[in-house]
Amino acid sequence: MSTSHGQRVLTLEVMCRVCLKRPEIPDEPHGRCEACAKAGRRAYQFRLTPISTGFKISAGELSPRALRDHVGPALQSFASKPAVKPHLVATQCELVVAGKRLESVRIAPGLATKAELVLESLRQAATRTESAW
Ligand SMILES: [Zn+2]
Numbered sequence: 001m002s003t004s005h006g007q008r009v010l011t012l013e014v015m016c017r018v019c020l021k022r023p024e025i026p027d028e029p030h031g032r033c034e035a036c037a038k039a040g041r042r043a044y045q046f047r048l049t050p051i052s053t054g055f056k057i058s059a060g061e062l063s064p065r066a067l068r069d070h071v072g073p074a075l076q077s078f079a080s081k082p083a084v085k086p087h088l089v090a091t092q093c094e095l096v097v098a099g100k101r102l103e104s105v106r107i108a109p110g111l112a113t114k115a116e117l118v119l120e121s122l123r124q125a126a127t128r129t130e131s132a133w
Contacts (some may be wrong), residue, residue: 004060017043018096020087041098043106046122048091054117055091057125057133064128071095072126074102075119082107082115093118 014024016033018041024031030042044067048058062070075095088094088108096103107118 020085039098041096041103043094043096045088045094046090046125048093048111048118048121050091053101054114055121057116059133060125063132064125064130067122068128070100070128071097071102074100075123075126078102078105078123080104080118082111082118084109093122095122 001105014031016022016036017031018036019033022033022035025034025037028037030037032041034057042062046057046062048055049058057064060067067075068104082093082105085094085106086109090108090110091110092108094106105119105122107115111118
């Protein structure tokens with residue numbers, strides 16, 4: 001697209017929330033690209049609050065009970081390192097899930113040195129049965 005002055009007008013493409021690489025399908029309810037939607041992958045974001053021993057989850061796109069149902073066992077046995085992702089800020093973290101499979105845990109750059117504490121707070125949260133945080 002060009003203006004009359006020949007300047008390029010950038011179309012603001014929204015990237016897929018899951019892979020962060022491919023453009024989102026317009027109006028896809030979970031903000032995904034075609035490949036991620038087909039694969040049934042989802043990204044769920046959570047917010048952490050600092051507590052004396054580390055963190056606790058204070059909000060999230062899954063309830064404690066749904067977190068437990070979806071990826072409870074996967075979280076308890078998750079052995080990879082959380083990935084640092086600059087699209088997350090402050091005390092945000094994210095889980096990438098395909099069915100009951102936990103593909104990755106993503107954390108904001110500011111949490112990079114506290115990755116273990118973030119994982120611990122997610123594991124702790126996934127033992128709860130409440131329907132709200
Ligand atoms: Zn995608």
